[in-house]
Amino acid sequence: MDSEREPVRVVIVDDEQLVRMALRLVIDGEPDLSVVAEAADGDAAISVVDEHRPDVVLMDVRMPGRDGLSATRELLSRPSPPRVLILTTFDSDDLVLGALRTGALGFVLKDTQPPQLLEAVRSVADGNPVLSPAATARVIAAATGPRSSHARDSSRDAARKQLAALTERELDTARAIADGLGNPEIARRLGIGVATVKAHTGSLFAKLAVENRVQIALLVRDAEV
Template identity: 50%
Template sequence: MTASGASGAVGASGVGPIKVVIADDQRMVRAGLRMVIETEPDMAVVGEAGDGVEAVALARRLRPDVVLMDIAMPRQDGLAATRALLATPSPPRIVALTTFDTDENLYNALRAGASGFLLKVSSPEHLLAAIRAVSSGEALLDPAVTTRVIAAFAGGPGPRPPAELGELTAREADVLRLMARGLSNAEIAAALAVGEATVKTHVARVLMKLGLRDRVQAVVFAYESGLVRAGAA
């Protein structure tokens, strides 16, 4: 487990570079990720971990903005480490890393609470865009991919709707349904004949009322709560 000081230009938070912790059991993978990230003036790798236990301890100590979390690691895998970190106050954003682009890996990462999913063979440009996206509170996944995966794994009998759904207004529920279908804010605005700024306000209220971190988690909630059924148009 290693840590280093953060320095550089102002990052997405506006108070310094985006602080990143890399968690992967392969030293060469960590070195490659560090090399790419540290070319950017608005990012800094503040630590590295070789397993899930180290990743949790390091992130709790250094309080990074983003953790790149390998799914398959010894002692504690990335999914368990993600759940542990997200149970802490003001948790970092988690980007799940994997070698395999399987629906099950993606679904499990989202279910654990990751804000995004990245293949280790992704381009440097994709990696950097992912870090910036999740650090600013955005979801990393293409909504169409998210919808496909959640639909595949949440296609069982309709569950009992959670009490939190009753907190949403009718319009907020409509917005959540459209988010779960993979529509962008602009597309939702067109579908509901309202302004895009209004949609952004509704999305923010949906996340707040449901206690969700981001758009990806809202899609998971919509399917698993039964608000949207798998295969629905």
């Protein structure tokens, strides 16, 4: 990140004080990041965001009172909203998926190592989605449980229609993303360079009108291809 830029302003939202303290220590230790406020629930999050106008909100999803999904939806419906990065322990996968569909830019596990957490905050601040391949696979698995045959057929037909616009190589890339692979692993599987994987992924975003790898993977799983 450019050293001449103002520090990225971060709000931490979590009902556990120890979690907030730990995150603040990690984030405030970086010269290009600054925690400007904390909140213990969704209502407080909206208030502190209104007051401090942060660049990034680290948002827990399951809290007493107003949960993180509701707060995220409210924040992202407003003009010039902050970027939202979801915090999860994966006991609330449905809420995480709901937040991603609402417009959150990604999610990280609460036990993510500090260097990866800091990189996630910086990436989200720059408008880039943050979706760990391993975490992506786990969320998709939680989202593809048993459904009625009608709902399954309808989702499959819609997904296959979207995927029909892809080249064979783009479809191979989409399948690899659905398997939770990162770019280097996809490159090895397909026998191509990482730059080519990135190009294929960019084409997937454009052709499928999606914003992140989770949405690509869900389409592949729905299509059963």
